[in-house]
Amino acid sequence: MSKLQFKDKWILITGASSGLGEEMARQLAHQHKANLVLLARRKEKLDQLKTELEKEADVSVKVVVADLSDLNEVDKALDEILSDGQLYGAILNAGVTYFGRHVDLTWEQFQIMLQTNVVSVVRMTNRLVNHFETSGNEGGVLIVSSMAALFPVPYQSAYSGTKAFILSFATALTHEIKNPRFSLSIYAPGGIVTEMTAGDNFHDLQGWLMPVKQAANEGIYAFQTRKGIYVPGVLNRVGGFFMNLMPKSFITGKMSKVYEKALIKAGAKDK
């Protein structure tokens, strides 16, 4: 299968108002000259990015404001995005986490996480796969999962579960696709420096995080070269290889200590 070519093509990025999505938008515009559909809830941030990229990268940008935790808004956004038949690719990146004891996660927070990280991703993937299967068009979808899907993270238990769901779902679905010009890829980064990891709870873990520029660059590489599952960073890949040789309970126990320590330190700072 040949590489995806983004120049002058329309690419949807969800969660484009900050972090990984925002940086992928910048790199796709500047380095690949792609036209972009930027989706998130914060309109002013998307409008700013649109103005910047249209001026500095000379590409076309559309803004779609939608709350992906609401299925009606997911459908409405997709109706609009797919209406002209021009979409070439999509990066399903929007996501939320909760870092703390699972017993302290409210049911409402859990439902929002489930709707955003799982339900909206499945709904969008269904519609996008259908679009490419029926049209036979060339294109691709990149689903942003996490290394937490491969090695579940204590104190982000529900988040790890959401990321494992989409990894498992997309990995299996890849093998149902009949359009030889369409690819479904999964991106599984470790920690990244973004708004998601900016809070006090993550303070002690900053040394483990990857710069967002590198994470975006490797994500676009995985998307363009139509990888199945891709983990960025040599250290993450080598670490993952060795971690796979050890009992999962041992690895999860070690991670539990590191994350619990970070939480205790953050709590102590609050007081």
Ligand SMILES: NC(=O)c1ccc[n+]([C@@H]2O[C@H](COP(=O)([O-])OP(=O)(O)OC[C@H]3O[C@@H](n4cnc5c(N)ncnc54)[C@H](OP(=O)(O)O)[C@@H]3O)[C@@H](O)[C@H]2O)c1
């Ligand atoms: N940071 C990490 O360490 C890390 C590691 C592995 C994987 N990831 C994954 O990478 C992806 C991007 O995260 P990030 O680190 O870049 O975090 P981020 O900076 O917090 O960005 C999250 C993005 O998702 C959007 N979003 C959140 N809830 C939404 C909703 N209900 N509807 C629409 N958009 C919503 C946010 O936009 P609005 O607030 O404007 O809606 C924002 O643009 C996530 O899927 C995350 O799980 C992150």
